[in-house]
Amino acid sequence: SEMCIRDSINTEYMGIMNIDWIGIAYSYGLIAITIIIGRSFTVIDEWYRKRSTILTPPDWVFPVAWSIIFFLIGLALYNVWVAKAPVYVHLAFILNLILNLGWSFFFFKLHLPVLALLEIFFLWGSILLVMVLSYDYSAVATILLIPYLLWVFFASMLNWLVVAKVVNTNNRSRFDSWPIKVYQLIPQCCLLYTSDAADERSSVDLGGRRIIKQKKK
Secondary structure (H helix, E strand, O other): OHHHHHHHHHHHHHHHHOOOHHHHHHHHHHHHHHHHHHHHHOOOOHHHHHOOOOOOOOOOHHHHHHHHHHHHHHHHHHHHHHOOOOHHHHHHHHHHHHHHHHHHHHHHHOOOHHHHHHHHHHHHHHHHHHHHHHHOOOHHHHHHOHHHHHHHHHHHHHHHHHHHHHHOOOOOOOOOHHHHHHHHHHHHHHHHHHHHHHOOHHHEOOOOOEOOOOOOO
């Protein structure tokens, strides 16, 4: 029995020694930097609460979901590191993390849901790119990124509903207000035209159009 215990301890020790700690530091170092910067952008304030939709989950869901997702992203990046994938695969991961921060910056920091919605399509595409590039070197890494892909798809639906709600309220963003202003100017222009024409009743027809009288020769 002592021999079995010693063999088990030796096996576990060798397993720990086989872990690439540089790869762990690299992978989760990038994740830690992303989380720290992302938290500085993410503020659950009154602006966000007023734009919650029927699909918006409780506030506690987001930190739990993102903690799991970031752990899986770090594990996927570690698997790619161990598989000695080329540099462009790692650059794809870094690009994805930058786009991840970009969405939080546009949506939570600047309160620009329209720009965030446009940006999230690039984010979703970058996840697909990372999954495709990683597959040739680590199929496990690709599988680990599936929850990330699904969560960002869900986030894009929430973002789209927020944009739809913003458009249908008076608190429109700068990117949504100009069509409304143009629409509001149309009846004003019509009123100015008809009131101006009404000053000369004998010179307008029933439709309010000005009649140009020809001078008698």
